[in-house]
Amino acid sequence: MIRIRKVLLVFLTIMLVLPSLLVSAASDEKDSKDEPTGKGSYSSKDEVVYGKLTANGDTKDAYVVNVFHVEEAGQILDYGSYTTLKNLTNTSELVQTNNQVEFAAPEGKFYYQGNMNEQPLPWDITITYLLDGKEIEPEALAGKDGHVKIIITTSENEDVDSVFFENYLLQVSLSLNLDLFQHIEAPDGMLANAGKNKQVSFTVMPEKEEKLVVEADVVDFELQGIDISAVPSSMPIDSPNIENMTGDLETLSDAIQDVNDGVAELENGVVELNNGVKELRSGSAQYKDGMSAIDASSSELVNGSQSIRQALEQINASLANSSEDMNMGDMKQLGEQLEQIANSLQNTSKDLSSLKESYAKDYGRLSRAIEDIPNSELTQAEKNQLYSSSANRSVVDQLIQTHEAAQAVKETYFAVKQNLAAVTGKLEKASASLTTMARNLEGIAGMLTSPPEGADLAQSLSKLQGGIDQLASQYRGFHSGLIEYTGGVHQLSSSYVEMHQGISQLAGGTGELENGVSELHDGTSELAVSTNDLPNEMKKEVNEMMAKYDNSDFKAVSFVSPKNEKINSVQFVLKTESIEQEEKEETEEAVEEEKGFWDKLLDLFR
CATH class of the missing domain: 1.20.120 (Four Helix Bundle (Hemerythrin (Met), subunit A))
Known part of the structure; x- marks a missing residue:
């Protein structure tokens, strides 16, 4: 009698599980049959470069998320040197051969991730920490009290295509816990409140190498990772209205002539x-x-x-x-x-x-x-x-x-x-x-x-x-x-x-x-001659300056490989490691893991 009961329970279990197995097999078979074949096409491609930096600014890990806007489903070719690949859209296989990636993409957006090994970034970033005027390693700074100074230095990495350094804005931001940091100063930065934190933001213009400084008094030092992003300075800039200024300059020019x-x-x-x-x-x-x-x-x-x-x-x-x-x-x-x-x-x-x-x-x-x-x-x-x-x-x-x-x-x-x-x-x-x-x-x-x-x-x-x-x-x-x-x-x-x-x-x-x-x-004659057309010269200087920063005609290029075409945008999202105190080990009572479905099912037969 007991044996018959066990057989019935096993049979009942098989009947419950079998449909789901059949559905899963059918689904896999359907995906395999629906995978697009033939040559596909895309209208544009975006690249988002993610980088994890050490607390000192050295590159630790980096990967790229490639986003294709597929117009016609089919086989797509992409180029890049990756250590590993991950399909972020479906389960279709990604094949890499000699820095060439091939995959079958359906119509719409297609995402895949490529991990890079020691790929240099367009900027050399160095972060230095000083405590009470003396340089200190970041790992030794955690939990310390005193006056802290953080110096973030950015410069061009000449081993990378200069197009990024010449056309990209760097945005650097730090989030400082106001429970830990007081008397925060950032001469070249902008300070903003963000809840219980003080947000410190810096902007580095294209073609500029900067030294960014943050100072504060701190107790029990901890710092969340510093966020560094880079986007192309491609927004059009309208020339300012300087009519009032040129009017004043004309008055000044006339006054200089009167002086002469x-x-x-x-x-x-x-x-x-x-x-x-x-x-x-x-x-x-x-x-x-x-x-x-x-x-x-x-x-x-x-x-x-x-x-x-x-x-x-x-x-x-x-x-x-x-x-x-x-x-x-x-x-x-x-x-x-x-x-x-x-x-x-x-x-x-x-x-x-x-x-x-x-x-x-x-x-x-x-x-x-x-x-x-x-x-x-x-x-x-x-x-x-x-x-x-x-x-x-x-x-x-x-x-x-x-x-x-x-x-x-x-x-x-x-x-x-x-x-x-x-x-x-x-x-x-x-x-x-x-x-x-x-x-x-x-x-x-x-x-x-x-x-x-x-x-x-x-x-x-x-x-x-x-x-x-x-x-x-x-x-x-x-x-x-x-x-x-x-x-x-x-x-x-x-x-x-x-x-x-x-x-x-x-x-x-x-x-x-x-x-x-x-x-x-x-001297006054020379000054009068040089300022005779001061308003027009001022307009010319302003236009030249605006043209220098107006990169609205900038065309993006691939960070991964110069062979990639139809690049719509390339962005960089970087973050340093946080500086935190080590958590103390606490003795906890072992908690028995909750049994899963199959364990409970097998317990019926024991």
């Missing part, structure tokens, strides 16, 4: 000033030489005047003491002496008159040159405005110093102008006095040398003595004035030497100023 025009006017003014100061220096030099000559001749003039004064006094004394003993011969001899003195006075008067004319000429040139210096004051506000302009600071310094020196010369001149102007009058007055005295002496001498007939000698001598006494007295006053005048001339000559030195320094300053302003004008 102003500097040109300044240069013309400085040239005129320099020419005027050169003329002033020339006139001042002649005036100084004239004053020196007058000063040098002063002693000779005084000595000559002293001799005349002594002669007159001697004649006066002789007439006073010996007039009774004089005869006609003595009077004639005295008349001849007086004629000689009169001639000396006439010559001295002529010398003074000539000196007066020469002095007046030199003084006139000097006066006109100094008075041509503009009489203006530079306020501190105007000086500050000059310094705040675009003019060269050294040129502005020279301009201000020259202006101050010119004003100082002018101020000094006007301080002594009265004395300088008085010299002409004094020379003229002295010359006139000498002429008058000479004429008086000539008259007296004529009376002595040719006395009128019947003249009373005693009466004539008395008149002569009175005239000579008066003349001698006048001459003493003239001689004292002459001494005072020559003293003033000497003092004026000495002081004017210093004034002339100031004028010479001023001339040197204006010469340097002219050179400086000329160089400044050359």
